[in-house]
């Protein structure tokens with residue numbers, strides 16, 4: 730993947746003067762920014778995750794793995810695997826995980842023993858219908874094109890294969906949303922800035938939930954990509970969402 734100058738670095742200094750909200754890039758600018766940002770925070774990513782989720786992220790990932798409802802020994806690709814937390818949980822549940830991520834820094838900081846591949850998950854080096862399950866943890870909002878991602882997941886899954894993705898969400902209840910905003914948009918960037926040295930990254934992470942469409946639209950995108958039995962459950966008062974689906978057999982498929 731080519732390394733080029735990062736136009737967003739520091740989230741556009743000129744604009745930061747008038748607003749502390751990061752500018753959210755799109756397309757290639759977003760992909761380059763995301764890769765560079767995760768390369769930069771990778772060595773401190775796991776510790777920060779524990780702190781900003783108050784240790785709850787581990788449980789959310791385990792729940793994601795359980796939601797696959799697959800038998801032991803199933804081949805599961807963990808997409809945008811980062812440092813490999815979900816891969817470890819997949820191993821612990823008796824699956825055969827393979828991780829994919831585009832950030833060399835995140836892969837270099839990985840702690841999992843699962844095989845890891847550096848790849849853009851929108852164009853996976855995986856044959857059609859070759860895996861039983863797909864997981865994705867806290868990465869949907871980082872992709873440049875969600876429908877393409879869901880279609881790629883459906884392509885690599887065999888019919889009947891399972892998809893489970895966990896990510897941040899906006900709580901619906903106004904009081905919960907206010908509390909969540911204070912934590913996620915004020916406290917997290919402050920803590921992130923101090924512990925990771927990159928306040929910009931930890932302003933981007935909460936702000937990037939704005940990239941995610943609402944629940945009904947996400948469900949619609951999964952169905953359009955070839956998934957049935959699509960469900961969306963929320964946790965933590967709606968601050969975290971778990972999306973699941975089953976790859977349907979398309980016409981002409983054996």
Ligand SMILES: C[S@@+](CC[C@H](N)C(=O)[O-])C[C@H]1O[C@@H](n2cnc3c(N)ncnc32)[C@H](O)[C@@H]1O
Nearest residue numbers: 767809810811830831832835849850866868871
């Ligand atoms: C918030 S981290 C999540 C890491 C891990 N899944 C977890 O649960 O902690 C998001 C990850 O998505 C990866 N990522 C974002 N866009 C990607 C893409 N198009 N292809 C591959 N990896 C991508 C980043 O490199 C980063 O490691």
